[in-house]
Amino acid sequence: MTGPALDVTTEPALALRSPDVVMRLRRMGASFPTRLSFLRSLIRHLAASGAAVHRGVWRMDDEGFGEAVYTLQLGGHDYSLVAFSCPLSDDQRSDRVIAEAWDTSYLLYDGIPDAAEIGRLRANAPRQEAGRFGPRDLVLSRANKSVRFFEHVADSLAHGRQPDRARLGEVGYLLRTTAVYGNGKFGIADRCVLVGRGGLDGPFQAEMLTVWLIREFSHDLVEHVARCRAPETAVPLAPDLRRHIGVGNSTGLGMAPFLANHPVLLNNWVLARETALARVRSKPHLDAAALNRLADLWRQAARHLDQWSVEDGALAARIVRLRAEWAEAVAWIDPARLLATAFPVAALLDRGQFLSVDFQELLAALLIEMAGPENDDLAGGMAAVREGVLRPGMDLAALRALLHEHYGWALAIVFREPAETAQFWYVSQEKLEPRLGRRGAEPGAELELPLDIARQAQRLAADLAEVPETGTVAAFLARFPRHRHMVRRIQATAGAPYAEIRDNLLSDRCLPIDMLRCKLAFFGASKFDPRSDRWTRITLFQGAPTAGEITAGETDDCWLPVLP
Amino acid sequence: MTTILLSYNEVQTLARKAAAGAGLPYGVAEDIGEAAVWLAARGVDAVAAVVDALAGRGPDDILDGLADIDALCCGGRDEVALHGRDCGLVLIGLAGATAGDMGLCLAVERGEGAVVPLALVEDAGGLMPSAAVLRLLPADGRLARPATPRPAASDLAAYAAALALAARTCVPASDFSRAQGAGAGTTDND
Incomplete structure (x- = not known):
């Protein structure tokens, strides 16, 4: 709620x-995940509602290519994960956002899709950003196989053995998502559709449900491949190992500005x-x-x-x-x-x-x-309806007081030092994704994103010093419209003590990986595995209950998974 | 006319980026995004409205109009002229979004004298071209009409024009940025 x-x-x-x-x-x-992390909230909602997952469609060939539909009811609504698995050559397998094909693709569907709807999604979901979606499509995602581990598990199960525990502990997932899109992207439903829907109206709950169902699909897929290879000898995953297989995720810079923008x-x-x-x-x-x-x-x-x-x-x-x-x-x-x-x-x-x-x-x-x-109870207050509303009637003395009370950290930064503006954030024309560049060494600084919160605060302070305190925000912004974003931000965050990252995001000391880990920990991620200072792999739902266990609720492995 | 069905988030994001691409400050572009959502929820092809409003000296007109609306909201002026302004529909969107956010009763006064509270508007496009001025009325406690579940359709040509404006805010990719900008890995076949 x-x-x-x-x-x-x-x-x-x-x-x-x-x-x-x-x-x-x-x-x-x-940051580490906590009980308030979003996947934990979802598990509690699923457990409390006695959610039962029904696999209504399973059309897979012997190689594990085809489609599946998983449906559950939550808060009085049916939701279905529609999954597609396709052949993919190694030279096409990339976790980067610039990829154009994936091993698997998914839609979280609002309801239970009929054949026509599955056909529509079959034509679009594997194309991801190049596809087009509609109001019943809630979340769009894709995942690549952890190729060697998937093969190891399939081969082990086919031969009647459980996978090697050490390898399982080392990797921890069969599939690795590379994007989980919600809130209206590419035509899918806007987040407002989920407002008031029990179990899914908290932050990223629909996305977490999608990933949890992808995990279920990954377990079923590897068992299916093993059975098809050796029907006589294949065994299913042992429950404790099945529980320890989560879903991987590769997250890059695209996620970093989110925190500054919200x-x-x-x-x-x-x-x-x-x-x-x-x-x-x-x-x-x-x-x-x-x-x-x-x-x-x-x-x-x-x-x-x-x-x-x-x-x-x-x-x-x-x-x-x-x-x-x-x-x-x-x-x-x-x-x-x-x-x-x-x-x-x-x-x-x-x-x-x-x-x-x-x-x-x-x-x-x-x-x-x-x-x-x-x-x-605190989990119920973690959403935000609006980011901020401009109050044009505020007098400038009040605005100045807010600025100095809450942005002292920003006003203290010495921007004349080159190191403080060494980097700039921009959007790449290629995939419309955020990137980070070195100022002076790369083109595009004139198009930098307004993530320079501290610098904007200083520029606002300088212009505020030039006008009488008796004026209003409205009059000030009529003269200085470039400060509209920062003024609104200051007004909005006056009652939000933890709103700002109290560091300079342009500085050469700014490591995007820190923002990524913070956000991912709130998702409930563990096993952070940075591959550079600007992208990381993680695991989600490792140790969490599977669909068959969900009504039993949480275990300590939901917090920090431990290989049994 | 060929149209595309966008989500509200797409309408908002595209309008914001187009406004920024046209040279408006980011904070103003944010408001244009909110205005587009308000218009799209009331039957208007908001993308086309924003593209039209950004043409020519539109950005300057929008800045002037937004400053007037700010002043209207805090008692700094009695009315905001709409008649004769090419960005009139976008100003109505800006006023509509502001009224909702601030709980104010902003209204359009038509040329013949009829006054229409923005909270009650179903067809924002129908207010034009007879809309004369925006006024601030005493709050009357009437609930705003709910938004439509999905935005009004967007003309594909206007959509393309908005994308072109938005593209002005993007930096062309280079081999260097592909390799360094996102911190790319070398192989994902593990």
């Missing part, structure tokens, strides 16, 4: 972390998480059950960290340090000591300040997990 954004004034005095701490790129780039939405996500953390922090005592839970989750996290391996040197070093800190800090959660400690969660968080940012963020996620469903 979509509720209003949290009104912090109605909460008792919670010690929320400062935006100056939380909204820094480095810390955002250390400040109120970002605030609502972070505010919910920070409020949950503050509620847990405010607990005067932890009882024995909570302490046991804390210890269980600590072990879960330790095992997850042990199973999280990446090639990226920088992240690999961070993970090594985090493992060591996590192992050393286990002494902090000694039950005898914590039972005797007043405000034990606050004490843990305060001690964590002396360790790495990665440790601090994992600890925060763990403590929210420990609290269980007591914070689930």
Whole structure:
């Protein structure tokens, strides 16, 4: 259910972390999934509604090429994943947005498609951006096979064996999505269609449902291929391994500007998480059950960290340090000591300040997990209806006060230093996707996207200094229309403390991967596997209940998956 | 006329980008996107309306008109002239979107004196060409008419013109940008 954004004034005095701490790129780039992450909300909705997935269509040849339809009911509505699997040569297999063909393609359909509708989607879904879609098409997606692992699993099952656990732990998925489009893209339904629909009206819930059903399809597809290869010997995936196979995802720069372009939405996500953390922090005592839970989750996290391996040197070093800190800090959660400690969660968080940012963020996620469903109400406030409305009647003194109160971090940046404007964001003509360029070394800086929030704040401040405080925003914007975006933004974010990334997105220190990880952690992603500073692979729904298990609800593996 | 059926998000995004491509500041282009949605929900081919409004010295007219609407909303003026303005329909869209956002009762006064609150408009195109001025009326608590489930169809030629304007905001790809701009990987056949 979509509720209003949290009104912090109605909460008792919670010690929320400062935006100056939380909204820094480095810390955002250390985000972990939490119980409030979107795939977790979806799992709870599916479990609560007793969702039953029905595979109404399965037309596949022996090689696993064909089509399938999976349908479930949620909140009184039928939704169907329509899946297409096609042959694809290796030279066409690319995770990049410039690809033009994929192993598999998908539509989340509003209802149950008849033959004509499946035919329409068959003609369009495999073409993705080149296709055209309509109001009953809710989400468009595609995925490529993890070729070697898919083959290994199919071959193993065909020979009556389960796949190698080490390889499964290393890869974690059979299919890797490279785009999941919602909200009106290429003619599909606008997000407003989902408003008021139980189970799907929160942020990215339709997209998460799509990915969860793609995961189910991937399990069925590999078992189908194995059965067709060796009907006499093939076996299905063991339930625990099936559960550990999630869906991969490759995410690039296209996702990064989203956070800067949706400040109120970002605030609502972070505010919910920070409020949950503050509620847990405010607990005067932890009882024995909570302490046991804390210890269980600590072990879960330790095992997850042990199973999280990446090639990226920088992240690999961070993970090594985090493992060591996590192992050393286990002494902090000694039950005898914590039972005797007043405000034990606050004490843990305060001690964590002396360790790495990665440790601090994992600890925060763990403590929210420990609290269980007591914070689930916050998930209802994570959507945003509008990003901001201009208030032309505001007097300039008030605007100036807001600017200095909330954008001091921006006003402090020294833009005359070349390093502070070393990069620029732009949209590539080729695929209309955001890109990041080096100013002076690449063309296109004159067309840069307005992601220079801090620089805009400074330019606004300079022009505000030239006019009397007695005027109105309306009169000011009539003279300076170039500030309209920034003025609206300042007005909109005045009550949204976590709206702004408090770093300079033009700086040579800005790493897009930090924005990607923040957003993906809110999705519920784990096993971040950066391939550069501007794109990453992740896993979604690894460890989450499969369709056959969904009514049993969540397990700890939903938070941080651990290979059994 | 050949048309294309867009989603609201497509109408909004395309209108915003076209406005930016025509040289309007980003914050103004954002408002043009909102205006296009408001118009498209009330029977108007909003893409065509925006393209028409951006022609010639349209961007300057839009800036003037938007400043007038801002002033109207905060009591800085009594009315905003529509008659004789080529961007009149887009100004109505801007006013309609603003009225909805701010909870104001903005209305169109026609040449013959009839006053039509924008919240009650079903066919925004029908307001033209007799629309004379925009006025701010006391709020009367009447609920706004709901938007249509999908936007009015867009003329394909106007759609192409809007895409051409929007393309002005994009940077042509190069081998360098393909390789570096998105941080591309080398192989995905793993």
